[in-house]
Amino acid sequence: MLSYLLFFITVASILSIATLGLNLQWGISGQFNAGVVGFVAIGGYTLAVLSMPATERLLVQWNLPFAVALAASLVTSAAAALLVGLATLRLRSDYLAIATFGVGSAIQLLANNLEPLTGGSRGLVGIPRPFEALGAVGFAWAYAAIVLTLLALCYAALQALLHSPWGRVQRAMREDESVCAALGKNVVRLRLSSFVLGSVLMGLSGALYAGFVGTTSPSEFMPILTFQIWAMLIVGGSGSNRGAIAGTFVVWGLWTLSGAFIGLLLPPRWQAQAGALQSILVGLVLVLTLLLRPQGLLGARRAA
Amino acid sequence: MNLPLLVAEDVVAGYRASLPIVHDASLQVAPGEILVVLGPNGAGKSTLVKSLAGTCPRFSGRVRLADKDVSALAAHQLAAAGIGFVPQTANIFTTLSIEDNLRAGAHLLERPLLRRRLDEAWARFPDLLVKRRLPGHALSGGQRQMLAVARALMMAPRVLMLDEPSAGLSPLMVGQVFRQVRAIADSGIAVLMVEQNVKAGLAIADRGLVLVGGRVAHQGAAAALRGDPLLAELYLGRHGAPADAGAAP
């Protein structure tokens, strides 16, 4: 039981980092990321590819240490964010949504097809993990400690950032962009920095996930993840970092519970369709929150 | 003396309820007469006429068309009821041909009536007939203005409102446009015209109204206003302006 709880807390904390990233992009600076899974996957695959030990069929066999690979995953997710961020910077706001959606689809395709690099549809198995020598239990505790520490650091850093001048301008910009522009603030650069930072957090989350489960494959990063993280954000109330973390735990808890339920009650033949039920629930959360409780999406201040 | 056709009472309008631009404005226009709305920049003239046309929010006040209260009608319903509006900018569909612009103006009409109105438009604006297949973006400023007015007339409105019809036009074109507006009024339509050019506006108008800081500061017969020194003072903001004449943007 305890080990399951530890597992749950670790995964939920990892996901919380991604939700914090989304909160930065949407809750703080009002940008819509429709391809969250893509940025998470970039982080995960970067870590996996760079830390995999030398194996014949792999293109990259650098076997880098965990910390280095982790840092690299931040760089690659930042690069991807810059690629689409710069493209859509001065264009209408829904173009960023379309471009990020493109990232999500493109990453999935690349993961499936670039076999020498990503292991194709089977993915990469046997990613070296820190503290593996401690045995299963030791590893679980050590990794949970790493993840919780990083989560706390991210939270503290984001809170500090929010209360800094940068954070205040971001929020002012979300309220009324034209006023900020009139005041001489470089609206474009501010929005981009927030978007990139948010994507970096998503990449970090993906990397931590890959390091935890020891494998990456396209099935670890399915499109539903984007919707799950969005649900986590709005259940917690967007705009609030604490809410982002709380929402993640709640939604992930409900998701795993319902998944366990389905696994126990239904024969395997029906499980794909039962999975559809979970997705319907997530979809309903998203749409109904928007219709009935917009402050979940817009933040308490701006309930329409 | 004609009974007024368009009556606005105590109109409060703007873009945000917390910051109205027009305060308690009242006016009336009778059939066959031109009421010109004057005032310095930022006085709220455009906002007022847009709120009467339904393209800008009206927070309180009533609007009547003859004996019918049209306060609750949306813009397209006002057009159907007989209020035509020519906005100052973006007043034609640049991606449509001249003929399609006029058809758009007659959206609600049945085919035979539409045909008749189209023929009337060609008769009134022969220049447009020649160029009927040209797209809107290929027209000169003066032609655009003519098309905008022609489009508004397609519904045979009883009231025609124009927002600065002379803006950006050469003096020659201004004269032409104003002659058209006078002819339109003479055919029995009540005309409300916002105008920046005081002299030209008062030259064709029957009555004038001066808006300062969103409030009606002064009104009267055009002839009387023409020589009125008060007008200059109101424009320059020196004397007699209402208390919160925060006119300058």
Place this chain on the structure above:
Amino acid sequence: MIAQAIVDGLLSGAIAALGAIGVTFSLSILRFANFSHGDLLGVGAYGALGVVLLTAVSSAAKTLDAPLGPFSFGWLLLIGLIVGIVVAVAIALLLERWVYRPLRQRAADPLTLVFASFGLALLLRSLILLLFGPDPHQYSTEIQMALRLPGPVLVMPDQILVFVVTLGVLAGLWLFLQRSRHGIAMRCVAENPSLASVAGIDTAATVRMTWIVSAALAALAGVLYGVTVQVRPEMGIGLLLPLFTAAILGGVGSVPGAVLAAFLISLAENLLSLVMPGSYKPLVPFVLLLVVLYVRPQGLFPIAGQK
């Protein structure tokens, strides 16, 4: 080889063109990126599938399913097409009434509609998955005789029909937009909604008409895709990015632009897969999207009144 790639590109481009038109309408008239548009294709395809599956329970259906001429489908699929269109249009109008209109009336943020469509896309797709299961379906298991055209190019009769139908529909749509009252109203609202209402056009009614036209085209595209490829739950999400790319590349609001761009993207995909592995084909729209956004974001035929 090249001739075959070109023909394949034209055939799949035709289907994409029908879908891209709905996207360009939603971007220009409805003024938001509709992420559930792809799933309207799915709804159309599955609506028709529902009718076709009746052959399992009804002998009348079985008779109607007999293939017509050289094609793989019978009258039953045509009935299915109508059903698919009706269902897609009904869903679109219901969502407009219950989700989009209320949000439009109170939301300050244009992204709210995008977000709603995003959630609705998941809902539609999951409902399809729930009702029909995850496996792909075909409308018919008929084996078709391919036609050999000069090239040499192999083409199925179904594919030729799809192409001809698409051309016919595009021609009809063109007439509708140029001549009919509702078509002109749509073009007016696309350029300038405020001026349109001043001219007497009821923008709410035009919005509804836009949904009807977009959903009908999407449903048709979905069924045509099902006829020539297959029907599967993720078909909508898979087609969405190429459709968005086509609408943006063509110039938002331009129907000819969307059509041309859809053909260009399809041709590019098929020609490029002659020189690169076929599994990279789906990356072409994304790369093209980035190129368009960086180089010419207003697209090939920019329309006034669009950002």
